[in-house]
Amino acid sequence: MKIKLKRIRLTKISDDEFQGNHPNGINAGYIKEGFFTDRPEIGECFYVDNFRTSRVTYIIDDETFQTENSTYRLEYLD
Numbered sequence: 082m083k084i085k086l087k088r089i090r091l092t093k094i095s096d097d098e099f100q101g102n103h104p105n106g107i108n109a110g111y112i113k114e115g116f117f118t119d120r121p122e123i124g125e126c127f128y129v130d131n132f133r134t135s136r137v138t139y140i141i142d143d144e145t146f147q148t149e150n151s152t153y154r155l156e157y158l159d
Contacts, residue, residue: 086116090156091129098150109151114158121146127153 093111101108115130121140126133127148135149144155 086118088114088116088158089129090114090158091127091132092154092156093151094145094154095152096150097147097152103150107151121155 091113093107093109096103096109099108113129113132115132117127117129121127121137123137123140126136127146128134134151134153137146137148139147141147141152146153146155
């Protein structure tokens with residue numbers, strides 16, 4: 082079975098936990114472009130290539146979701 086990869090841009094639109102002082106330097110405005118196979122799912126981390134978010138806690142709409150620490154926006158590039 083062939084898995085369809087989709088190319089996206091993931092943008093961190095807010096840092097809801099660390100007030101702009103994320104321990105890994107991934108603050109609001111951080112952008113990661115890459116590929117993913119599955120849409121965000123509550124209770125799971127979201128992966129883009131080798132980057133992963135904290136667990137998804139809320140899906141706002143088809144392009145925006147919240148994690149334990151942040152809010153992200155997805156943009157489809159393909």
